Amino acid sequence: MPEPSITDTPPLRGMRLSRKLPLVNAGVGIVLAAALVISGFFQAAAMMDRYKERILETVLDERSKSLVAWVDGVRSSVATQAAGSAMQIALGQFFGAWQSGGETAAADLRRAYQDENPNPVDERAALDQADDESFYSSTHARLHPGLRAIVRDGGFRDLMLVSTSGRVIYSVAKTGEFGANLDEEPFAGTRLGAAFAAAAEGEAGSVTFSGFGPDPARRGDQIAYFAAPVLAMSGDPLGVLVYAIDPGPISALLSDVPALGETGVMYLVSDDGAVVTVSRNAEGPVAAPDVAALPQVAASLGRDDAGLVVGPGLNGAEVISLGTGATVPGAEWGLVAEIDAKEATAERQALLRSMLWQLAAVAVIVGILSALQTRGLIRRIKGLVRAVKRIEAREYQSEIEGALRPDELGDIARQLVILTDRLASAEEVEAVRRSEAEDRARAMEELTEALNSLSTGDLDSTIRQPFAPDLEPLRSDFNSTVETLCEIIQSVTLNAEKIAGGSADVAEANSDLSRRTETQAAALQETAAAMDELSQSVQEAASNAAEVERTVVAARSEAEKSGTVVRDAVGAMSQIEQSSKKINLIIGVIEDIAFQTNLLALNAGVEAARAGEVGKGFAVVATEVRSLAQRSSENAQEIRQLISESAAHVEDGVLLVGNAGEALEKIVGSVGTIADLISQITAGAQEQASGLTEVNSGVSQLDEVTQQNAAMAEQVTAAGQSLKVEAKALQDLMRHFRLPRNAGAGMPDRHSQPEAPDASADIVPPPEVVAPTLEFDGPDRRVRSAPYPPIERRSDVVARPVVISGEDSIWQNF
DSSP: OOOOOGGGSOHHHHSOHHHHHHHHHHHHHHHHHHHHHHHHHHHHHHHHHHHHHHHHHHHHHHHHHHHHHHHHHHHHHHHHHHHSHHHHHHHHHHHHHHHHTGGGHHHHHHIIIIISOSSOGGGGGGOOOOTTOOHHHHHHHHHHHHHHHHHHHHTOSEEEEEETTSBEEEESSOOTTTTOBTTSTTTTTSHHHHHHHHHHTSOTTOOEEOOOEEEGGGTTEEEEEEEEEEEOTTSOEEEEEEEEEOSHHHHHHHSOOGGGTTTOEEEEEOTTSOEEEEOTTOOSOOOOSOGGGSHHHHHHTTSOOOOSEEEEOTTSSEEEEEEEEEEETTEEEEEEEEEEHHHHTHHHHHHHHHHHHHHHHHHHHHHHHHHHHHHHHHHHHHHHHHHHHHHHTTOTTSOOTTTTOSSHHHHHHHHHHHHHHHHHHHHHHHHHHHHTTTTTHHHHHHHHHHHHHHHTTBSOOOOOSOOOTTTHHHHHHHHHHHHHHHHHHHHHHHHHHHHHHHHHHHHHHHHHHHHHHHHHHHHHHHHHHHHHHHHHHHHHHHHHHHHHHHHHHHHHHHHHHHHHHHHHHHHHHHHHHHHHHHHHHHHHHHHHHHHHHHHHHHHHHHHHHHHGGGGHHHHHHHHHHHHHHHHHHHHHHHHHHHHHHHHHHHHHHHHHHHHHHHHHHHHHHHHHHHHHHHHHHHHHHHHHHHHHHHHHHHHHHHHHHHHHHHHHHHHHHHHHHHHHHHHHHHHHHHTTOBOOTTSOTTOOOTTSOOOOOOTTSOOOOOTTOOOOOEEEETTTTEEEEOOOOOOOOOTTOOOOOOOOOSTTSHHHHO
């Protein structure tokens, strides 16, 4: 059977170590780095998604509360105005003016304020008085500017005054509802009609909210109505105050949200799934065919628990969205926030590109380090190969590199040194024996035969037949040389077996060390991630504490301003009290005038009676003047009583405002104390954040060192496996020698398989060689070796010539 050649070896196994080791080490490092990069990317992507969801939840919660607060504010304003005397007077006067127009008032006023209005439809409110010279128009000219200012300043769409019968007797905008009856078609079943009906039956201070919906009278725009009853001082209903509001203020509330980025929008949907309004930064019309079917809209209306949704948005583009509910009395709304998917995932894409660049950098660094680490090992192995080739070429005087190293390659080099010395001695003996060959022909024949046997690897080739007395030392020396060579070969073989066993143990230990180092690296990575999250939490706490500190400082400033306002209010009330006293004096003068007028009227009546028929007309005037003077006196007394009560209330108000001022001063002091404490908390949180940042940096450095240790442990394991293979090859070489039967039970011959070496036994040292002393020097545990002692040559050995020739010589076998 032909022996396999080098070309029959598989490509990877046949690759030279100078290429194989760097490629294997670099491949393992790159695979580990890629695994870490992929794991880190997915973890960072998950954290980014959670962060986006928290941002959307925070924005929706804040805007939902603002929306509810806005509705409550409008409701309170409507209730206040409905309960005010100004609205009661306006409703009463408009009702009286409407009644003065008779049955055709509705048609006449619509023609005057709608059909004949010189202004455009959207600017009808600019007309203060029509040209019909009616009593309604004069009332309208007096009251309309003030009501129009209320609508303009409050941001309302319209203000309507409705009589108890449902007739819209006044409207600022003069739209289609003006002059109509809300209890009749087409308004009876509308939201405006329902709001009027509910308000007409409501109690004082109640406000009915209709929610948003399309209004036919206003070109289908989304309009909401606030309605409140207007009652007289006696509690009798006078009518209903109705405000019409468009979604403009809500759109302003939903706009200007920096947390949503450049493409983020918010929109409000009604309970039927219709879009009420969209934030001002929305681009393009609503492209979704069925807005109510969108998962985020269904979630905002409580019909589904979709959470964070990735899908089509309001304009049809791919978005990341979240919905929540916004409940107010009278309406169930949904609030949705959307961010364009491209903008939301931009940070993730940037992170992926950064990690890929880092992976490429790690691959280059691992390749360079692997090449540098294996270059020294390959250089030493090549040095041993060159030494063996020089021995084969019989260059025994050349120096063998690495003989002073304390590792396994150093052991091989030392064995080569010993073998070189032995072979050099054999060469000397061979030269002497050739010079004496002519005189000792018979001895040379047996010696040649013995050497021929020895050249084939048979170490049991001693000369047993004695020579002549003068040649006996030659036989003795030859036999001694053979025995010494047997000992050397036996020692080399046993040492090779011990090296193989030791390298296997080293490889296994290094493999365990590599696994434990990898486990430690994974634990350190998790610790670094936890420390990073903790550092971010502390930094957020420090930022929140600073924000609270600024809020408290602002509250302290506002409290101080409120104290100033209270002091000004006390002064104003004092002036009111003084003015009341002056009014009392003026009323006294009015009473005196009324009394004197009464006396004059009485005198005039007496004189008229004396005048007879001529003075009857003057008597009637005197009677009316007297009646007017009596009513003025009674009204002056009522005013005096009211001013007295007002003065008492003002005194109570001065006392209460003074108490409020003292309370505000205490609050200012407490707010100052809180501001100082929060400043201390902020400083402590910032110090904690700085300390955690340093700890996080230390853990990251320790993680990097641990990963480097893991890579070095894997490299050492690979080197141990390689040394084991080389020791096995050395054993195979030693099996070419056949030892005598009595050379030792542990020495295999060339035809038997070697027994497994005992790993606990000591390596048998070769003859005449003392191993170097290995010591660990300093804290870095560097190995320091003592120099080898010189080899002592035996003086009792006489050199004899040895003839070695042919292809079966010991050199060819070796």
